[in-house]
Amino acid sequence: MRLQLSPELEAFREEMRTFFTTQVPQEIRDTVAARRDLTKDQYVQAMRTLNAAGLAVPHWPVEWGGRGWTPLQMHIWREEMQLACVPEPLPFNASMIGPVIAAFGNQEQKERFLPRTANIDIWWCQGFSEPDAGSDLASLRTTAVRDGDDWVVNGQKTWTTLGQHADWIFCLVRTDPTAEKKQRGISLLVFPMDTPGVTLRPIQLIDGGHEVNEVFFEDVRVPAEDLIGEENRGWDYAKFLLGNERVGIARIGASKRLLAQAKSFAEQVTAGGRPLAEDPRTADRIAELENELLALELTALRVVAHSADGKPHPASSVLKLRGSELQQDITELVVDLAGPLSLSSFADGGSEVPDWARVATPEYLNYRKVSIYGGSNEVQRTIIAGTILGL
Numbered sequence: 001m002r003l004q005l006s007p008e009l010e011a012f013r014e015e016m017r018t019f020f021t022t023q024v025p026q027e028i029r030d031t032v033a034a035r036r037d038l039t040k041d042q043y044v045q046a047m048r049t050l051n052a053a054g055l056a057v058p059h060w061p062v063e064w065g066g067r068g069w070t071p072l073q074m075h076i077w078r079e080e081m082q083l084a085c086v087p088e089p090l091p092f093n094a095s096m097i098g099p100v101i102a103a104f105g106n107q108e109q110k111e112r113f114l115p116r117t118a119n120i121d122i123w124w125c126q127g128f129s130e131p132d133a134g135s136d137l138a139s140l141r142t143t144a145v146r147d148g149d150d151w152v153v154n155g156q157k158t159w160t161t162l163g164q165h166a167d168w169i170f171c172l173v174r175t176d177p178t179a180e181k182k183q184r185g186i187s188l189l190v191f192p193m194d195t196p197g198v199t200l201r202p203i204q205l206i207d208g209g210h211e212v213n214e215v216f217f218e219d220v221r222v223p224a225e226d227l228i229g230e231e232n233r234g235w236d237y238a239k240f241l242l243g244n245e246r247v248g249i250a251r252i253g254a255s256k257r258l259l260a261q262a263k264s265f266a267e268q269v270t271a272g273g274r275p276l277a278e279d280p281r282t283a284d285r286i287a288e289l290e291n292e293l294l295a296l297e298l299t300a301l302r303v304v305a306h307s308a309d310g311k312p313h314p315a316s317s318v319l320k321l322r323g324s325e326l327q328q329d330i331t332e333l334v335v336d337l338a339g340p341l342s343l344s345s346f347a348d349g350g351s352e353v354p355d356w357a358r359v360a361t362p363e364y365l366n367y368r369k370v371s372i373y374g375g376s377n378e379v380q381r382t383i384i385a386g387t388i389l390g391l
């Protein structure tokens with residue numbers, strides 16, 4: 001099956017591909033291609049390169065740097081970025097708090113935050129989840145109590161991704177513990193991570209990396225003007241934000257790239273004197289994943305074609321569910337291709353084990369997260385059952 005784009009969209013794809021493969025520093029793209037962690041500086045440099053060309057926040061309102069593209073153009077932009085190994089604009093900035101401030105912030109907040117958010121002059125982190133509030137987010141217990149011109153915040157957040165790099169946090173807090181429905185008493189506050197009373201503690205992960213943190217708040221004073229939108233309406237903003245988070249989470253371009261890499265790894269590894277790529281079971285597994293990925297891509301295109309109003313489509317849950325399963329299947333394939341070589345996870349300089357095999361196991365382990373964050377896959381199934389299947 002061939003996907004045929006109009007000549008205009010083909011030209012658009014070419015324009016994106018040329019930019020991503022020529023303007024974003026090769027050393028950053030090589031780090032992504034090698035599936036190594038990026039430094040903070042690399043992230044910032046990549047996002048600023050995109051922002052200078054108007055390619056960091058194309059989905060924002062035009063007056064704040066958006067491009068007014070169609071959903072199909074957005075899809076092509078994202079896919080070409082992933083295929084070219086360009087780090088995507090920091091999601092906390094570009095897909096989460098930016099669109100929320102643009103939609104619900106006051107004019108002063110828009111002017112103060114949006115240009116710096118698009119240019120990653122502020123690195124944001126997401127303070128939603130708590131130890132007893134993940135899937136059931138509305139149970140969150142971090143409180144904010146009004147005291148004069150300030151809110152005073154106490155509580156704890158967890159799983160705060162890349163909080164160690166963050167300048168500011170956007171945080172769901174309980175401002176009305178007496179509200180009849182727990183969703184009604186929640187507000188959205190933003191504050192700098194170096195405010196007195198904020199403490200960050202790293203969570204050590206099974207892959208050896210430091211990606212997530214716990215964040216503690218003890219009598220953190222936040223000026224009243226740093227409440228976004230209306231008091232006690234934070235749940236509406238959180239739902240808006242989470243809907244945006246799920247769009248693009250299928251990472252089809254990134255999976256295509258990894259699967260293409262896996263095919264080349266299968267050429268390099270031999271079993272019984274022949275490349276694994278010639279082993280019928282391996283070839284069958286790769287072909288099946290390619291077909292599944294193509295099916296997901298067609299679904300994604302159907303979804304974007306029907307989301308002309310720019311709102312997240314309920315089927316984004318299908319994309320999240322299937323996209324995360326395929327990402328996990330492909331990382332598992334790479335571990336199997338590496339075989340015993342995948343045991344040398346942390347081997348460094350001087351090792352004869354190829355680089356791709358050294359990162360295979362840590363990446364496989366790291367990718368367990370994709371079926372949890374952005375709403376776990378069990379929760380996505382419930383959404384699909386209710387909103388699509390009408391069960």
Ligand SMILES: Cc1cc2nc3c(=O)[nH]c(=O)nc-3n(C[C@H](O)[C@H](O)[C@H](O)COP(=O)(O)OP(=O)(O)OC[C@H]3O[C@@H](n4cnc5c(N)ncnc54)[C@H](O)[C@@H]3O)c2cc1C
Nearest residue numbers: 126127128129134135136159160161369372373374376378
């Ligand atoms: C790597 C990583 C990064 C993250 N980054 C951030 C971040 O930056 N900021 C942030 O705020 N949060 C972040 N999260 C948190 C993430 O949003 C939560 O982990 C997620 O919402 C699940 O919540 P939980 O971990 O508390 O699990 P729980 O909600 O306790 O769920 C445990 C298990 O029960 C299942 N389950 C729960 N409820 C139901 C139900 N109603 N029906 C069926 N099954 C159910 C879940 O699917 C899961 O398998 C991150 C998580 C990970 C893993």
